[in-house]
Amino acid sequence: MCAQELVLKQRTEILHALCSSGSAEHLERVLDILLAHGELLWEDYQNIQVLGRALYTNARWLLDLVYTKGVDTCEHFLTALKQVLPEEQGAALSFSGCCLNLEKREESQSTSTQTLLTHRPSLVSKLQGCIDGALEALVVSGHFNSGDCNEVRLPIHTPSQQARCLLDHVRSKGESAAKVVLHYIEQKQQSGSQNQEKLTPPKDFLKYQKKLSSSVSAQSCFLSTYGGTSHMSLDDIYTEGELELAHDCADVHGPLGLEDIVGTVGTVNEEADTVLVSGEAGSGKSTLLQRLHLLWARGAALQDFLLLFPFSCRRLNSEQRELSVQELLFQHCCWPDREQEEIFQFILDHPHLILFTFDGLDELKQSFSDEHRLCCPTQRAPVHILLFNLIQGSLMKGVWKVVTSRPEAVGPLLKKHLRKEVSLKGFSPSGINCFVRKHHSDPTVAAKILESLQTNTALLGLCHCPVLCWIVSQCHKELLGCGEGSLQTITDVYVMILQHFLQHQSPLKSNMGLGWLQEHLTTVLRLGQLAFEGIGTTCYVFSCTDLETCGVTDKDICMGFLIQSKDMSSTHSKHYEFLHVTMQCFFAALYLVLSSNTDRSAIPKLFEPQDIRDTGLTSRCFGACLPSTDQQRQVLGGEATAAETPNLQITATFVSGLLSQRHRSLWLHCCPSALMEKKVKQVSRCLSKGMQKHFKSIPQPVAGEKKSMHAMPDFVWLIKCIYEMQESRIAKDAISKLEVDHLKLTYCNIGPVECTALAYVLQYLRNPVGLQLDNNSVGDVGVEQLLPCMHICNSLYLRNNNITDEGIRKLIAKGIQCDNFQKIALFNNKLTDACTQHFSHLLKTKQDFLSLRLGNNNITAEGAKQLAEGLRFNHSLQFLGLWGNKIGDAGAEALASALENSKTLVWLSLVGNGVGSAGASALANIIKNSTSLEEIWLTQNCITRTGVECLIRALEHNTRVKSIWLRNNDLSLEEVEEMTQRESRLIF
Numbered sequence: 008m009c010a011q012e013l014v015l016k017q018r019t020e021i022l023h024a025l026c027s028s029g030s031a032e033h034l035e036r037v038l039d040i041l042l043a044h045g046e047l048l049w050e051d052y053q054n055i056q057v058l059g060r061a062l063y064t065n066a067r068w069l070l071d072l073v074y075t076k077g078v079d080t081c082e083h084f085l086t087a088l089k090q091v092l093p094e095e096q097g098a099a100l101s102f103s104g105c106c107l108n109l110e111k112r113e114e115s116q117s118t119s120t121q122t123l124l125t126h127r128p129s130l131v132s133k134l135q136g137c138i139d140g141a142l143e144a145l146v147v148s149g150h151f152n153s154g155d156c157n158e159v160r161l162p163i164h165t166p167s168q169q170a171r172c173l174l175d176h177v178r179s180k181g182e183s184a185a186k187v188v189l190h191y192i193e194q195k196q197q198s199g200s201q202n203q204e205k206l207t208p209p210k211d212f213l214k215y216q217k218k219l220s221s222s223v224s225a226q227s228c229f230l231s232t233y234g235g236t237s238h239m240s241l242d243d244i245y246t247e248g249e250l251e252l253a254h255d256c257a258d259v260h261g262p263l264g265l266e267d268i269v270g271t272v273g274t275v276n277e278e279a280d281t282v283l284v285s286g287e288a289g290s291g292k293s294t295l296l297q298r299l300h301l302l303w304a305r306g307a308a309l310q311d312f313l314l315l316f317p318f319s320c321r322r323l324n325s326e327q328r329e330l331s332v333q334e335l336l337f338q339h340c341c342w343p344d345r346e347q348e349e350i351f352q353f354i355l356d357h358p359h360l361i362l363f364t365f366d367g368l369d370e371l372k373q374s375f376s377d378e379h380r381l382c383c384p385t386q387r388a389p390v391h392i393l394l395f396n397l398i399q400g401s402l403m404k405g406v407w408k409v410v411t412s413r414p415e416a417v418g419p420l421l422k423k424h425l426r427k428e429v430s431l432k433g434f435s436p437s438g439i440n441c442f443v444r445k446h447h448s449d450p451t452v453a454a455k456i457l458e459s460l461q462t463n464t465a466l467l468g469l470c471h472c473p474v475l476c477w478i479v480s481q482c483h484k485e486l487l488g489c490g491e492g493s494l495q496t497i498t499d500v501y502v503m504i505l506q507h508f509l510q511h512q513s514p515l516k517s518n519m520g521l522g523w524l525q526e527h528l529t530t531v532l533r534l535g536q537l538a539f540e541g542i543g544t545t546c547y548v549f550s551c552t553d554l555e556t557c558g559v560t561d562k563d564i565c566m567g568f569l570i571q572s573k574d575m576s577s578t579h580s581k582h583y584e585f586l587h588v589t590m591q592c593f594f595a596a597l598y599l600v601l602s603s604n605t606d607r608s609a610i611p612k613l614f615e616p617q618d619i620r621d622t623g624l625t626s627r628c629f630g631a632c633l634p635s636t637d638q639q640r641q642v643l644g645g646e647a648t649a650a651e652t653p654n655l656q657i658t659a660t661f662v663s664g665l666l667s668q669r670h671r672s673l674w675l676h677c678c679p680s681a682l683m684e685k686k687v688k689q690v691s692r693c694l695s696k697g698m699q700k701h702f703k704s705i706p707q708p709v710a711g712e713k714k715s716m717h718a719m720p721d722f723v724w725l726i727k728c729i730y731e732m733q734e735s736r737i738a739k740d741a742i743s744k745l746e747v748d749h750l751k752l753t754y755c756n757i758g759p760v761e762c763t764a765l766a767y768v769l770q771y772l773r774n775p776v777g778l779q780l781d782n783n784s785v786g787d788v789g790v791e792q793l794l795p796c797m798h799i800c801n802s803l804y805l806r807n808n809n810i811t812d813e814g815i816r817k818l819i820a821k822g823i824q825c826d827n828f829q830k831i832a833l834f835n836n837k838l839t840d841a842c843t844q845h846f847s848h849l850l851k852t853k854q855d856f857l858s859l860r861l862g863n864n865n866i867t868a869e870g871a872k873q874l875a876e877g878l879r880f881n882h883s884l885q886f887l888g889l890w891g892n893k894i895g896d897a898g899a900e901a902l903a904s905a906l907e908n909s910k911t912l913v914w915l916s917l918v919g920n921g922v923g924s925a926g927a928s929a930l931a932n933i934i935k936n937s938t939s940l941e942e943i944w945l946t947q948n949c950i951t952r953t954g955v956e957c958l959i960r961a962l963e964h965n966t967r968v969k970s971i972w973l974r975n976n977d978l979s980l981e982e983v984e985e986m987t988q989r990e991s992r993l994i995f
């Protein structure tokens with residue numbers, strides 16, 4: 008049978024092979040090959056790859072086309088298919104006679120654009136690990152702008168799709184752009200091969216490398232949250248999370264890519280080799296590491312590292328023996344079949360080619376300490392000592408380490424050993440979109456879920472956290488069936504998945520009302536006890552004996568909340584863990600709420616403030632409510648740990664939620680109501696007491712200063728607990744006694760979820776406050792969540808919070824209606840000219856507005872003109888900051904004309920705006936006429952002598968202005984000297 012007939016006859020099977028995984032990768036790779044061989048023209052390719060069209064439709068188009076093109080093309084197609092499909096999938100198809108040589112075509116005199124096409128398959132794979140570098144080269148050479156880069160980096164793209172998108176963009180930019188990319192890849196390869204050339208790995212090294220990478224690949228290709236119910240490959244579901252440097256870095260704008268984690272960007276300590284990826288519970292740290300592992304194992308990223316050893320701190324907890332590093336590597340990750348010593352020696356000799364990853368440092372039983380020094384790689388020590396010495400670099404200096412942890416568990420002791428810290432912020436709004444679409448192969452279901460999220464912004468806020476986004480996607484039936492807005496809190500979402508899993512077991516009784524819990528109460532209690540005891544003893548992996556102790560049965564396991572541990576070590580006995588540690592916290596909370604067997608003091612102890620727990624009392628406090636065997640286990644365990652604090656706090660948050668009025672009806676038939684009432688009272692008391700403690704800690708203000716409270720670590724957590732209770736009485740009770748003028752919550756990891764809770768509580772403040780939320784991750788969704796407390800904010804500080812024009816639109820629409828609202832600071836966000844119309848409206852409407860600071864955004868002359876419109880009609884503004892925008896001379900002229908008759912403006916900053924001398928001479932008019940202006944900042948504005956002369960002349964008419972800042976302008980030293988003599992208020 009000829010190739011053409013084969014294509015026709017096997018059409019269904021081919022379609023299935025290309026598309027059934029739901030991933031477009033196979034199809035796209037076949038297209039790459041056909042393009043490279045000239046079997047498809049560029050126009051053909053565009054006709055097939057239609058954005059937004061179903062994968063199957065695209066594949067059908069391809070089949071139709073190759074068929075009409077004839078035997079040769081069909082033959083190429085089948086050969087490409089054979090090359091691309093995994094063996095087991097290809098086995099179902101007949102490729103008889105299709106064995107063309109698909110080596111790349113060499114063309115004697117090809118242009119760079121042609122080379123991009125003829126080498127497309129290999130370029131796609133080479134580019135995957137270095138997209139960011141290639142983009143940078145294109146930006147630097149002026150071929151790409153940030154829009155091009157953003158399109159390539161779209162989170163919906165897989166790394167290979169990013170590579171293809173980059174190549175397609177380059178093609179449209181022409182020959183010189185193509186040259187830049189080819190040159191970049193060539194250089195990258197040369198530096199890679201130079202690194203490799205110097206090496207002569209022992210003969211068994213490559214075998215070991217292969218064994219390690221296939222074991223890493225096997226461990227990382229599926230996601231465990233889908234383990235119980237369905238298989239989901241990481242490739243199909245992985246969605247980029249938002250990664251940022253934890254500290255400010257002038258050179259970095261925009262989000263980081265995966266490779267930046269080990270790249271040079273944002274390095275704060277050149278001496279250190281440990282990078283920390285920090286993020287809240289469920290923000291995707293383990294998944295991100297898993298992605299890195301998989302890409303490395305496939306040769307698609309981190310190729311500077313010859314070996315990657317992945318460790319899970321959770322599993323290291325169960326290692327009781329003392330080990331040497333060699334034993335740790337080989338026994339916990341991958342056993343070398345031969346030449347152990349030689350391989351280890353090679354590792355020791357080339358530390359910079361080795362990467363260790365440690366997932367979940369916060370889950371380690373011991374808190375980080377640098378007391379026990381160890382530097383000998385053959386010396387045995389307890390595993391945590393090895394780990395701490397590796398992190399510090401005293402052991403195996405030069406080996407790269409990537410460590411993940413919740414932020415709360417990272418103390419100053421660890422920080423001083425970090426090369427840099429990267430924060431994982433969860434999904435961006437487009438990430439949520441992309442994740443839901445990937446999760447559901449049926450686009451109608453995905454669209455319905457996304458629609459429902461848009462109508463419930465509290466829930467949308469929760470979905471920024473990937474684990475919650477996963478639950479919401481998993482429980483779409485419950486979500487869509489439960490009515491708009493009924494899911495508001497984290498507890499609501501976990502109750503939904505509890506119901507989902509329990510009802511999954513009895514599908515016929517899906518309408519059993521509230522009885523579903525009662526029917527499964529014993530299961531819930533048994534799992535709850537297991538979870539509760541685990542949380543108290545930092546135990547997240549359970550042996551069969553642990554399960555037996557709590558009476559957990561096989562049927563309980565089948566419910567899906569527990570999954571079998573993935574384990575790379577050689578132990579063969581089965582171990583279990585909860586689907587996710589937050590699920591363990593939820594079950595621990597269910598146990599505390601539903602069980603009549605817990606100690607009376609269990610709830611108050613759970614709510615004890617962190618500073619008490621940090622003294623080392625943690626385990627003992629919590630231990631008081633555990634059975635005696637566990638207390639012994641803890642005492643035997645020795646060192647107390649502060650590491651479990653985040654999980655205790657999450658458990659407490661769930662306890663608050665479960666005891667809220669909205670969920671009490673669920674427990675009605677499961678537990679005596681008197682007992683329930685008592686627990687509710689306990690929680691309310693704890694929350695109120697916790698808040699009072701905070702308020703008492705506020706220092707009295709110095710005379711003339713405002714009373715200010717800087718939130719302590721537990722403040723946001725207490726607020727979240729209050730929100731979970733959803734009772735306005737409790738919120739009022741807890742907050743109304745707070746008397747401060749300024750509430751400072753900077754660097755507190757505040758995202759949309761925290762904003763929802765803050766607004767819920769702060770709306771009951773008695774007096775207006777300044778709310779300072781600088782350096783958090785509020786974002787547009789968070790801004791929307793803050794609206795309910797806007798009426799009580801007289802000033803709002805939102806520097807560095809990823810806010811865009813859309814967030815501003817909503818914020819200002821509300822702000823205009825709020826009498827107290829007078830000041831806003833929005834430095835370092837993502838604002839453009841599109842937001843200025845809203846500020847202009849605000850300035851026109853609110854004649855008591857005092858301060859507008861929009862520094863370091865992307866406002867140009869157009870935006871400045873819009874602002875000027877508002878300023879012309881405003882009679883109150885005192886402070887205007889536009890530092891670090893791009894308003895230029897035209898923008899400065901517009902502002903000057905609007906402000907020249909202002910009787911209120913005191914302070915104006917236009918630092919770094921390229922206003923030039925023309926701008927300066929226009930601004931001189933404000934100085935000439937103003938009776939209120941005191942300070943004007945014109946640093947770094949390309950102003951020459953001409954501009955400064957205008958300012959000097961204007962100052963002759965003004966005695967009120969105190970200083971004009973003119974540093975870093977286009978003036979010679981002599982000019983500066985001369986002009987300082989003439990006008991002392993000029994500061995150079």
Ligand SMILES: Nc1ncnc2c1ncn2[C@@H]1O[C@H](COP(=O)(O)OP(=O)(O)OP(=O)(O)O)[C@@H](O)[C@H]1O
Nearest residue numbers: 232244245246288289290291292293294473474477
């Ligand atoms: N980038 C991602 N793409 C797709 N799904 C993700 C992603 N990140 C997280 N998830 C989903 O959220 C779940 C929880 O994520 P993960 O365990 O990685 O969070 P974590 O930050 O390590 O949490 P913890 O600190 O509590 O251990 C995953 O099992 C997965 O279902």
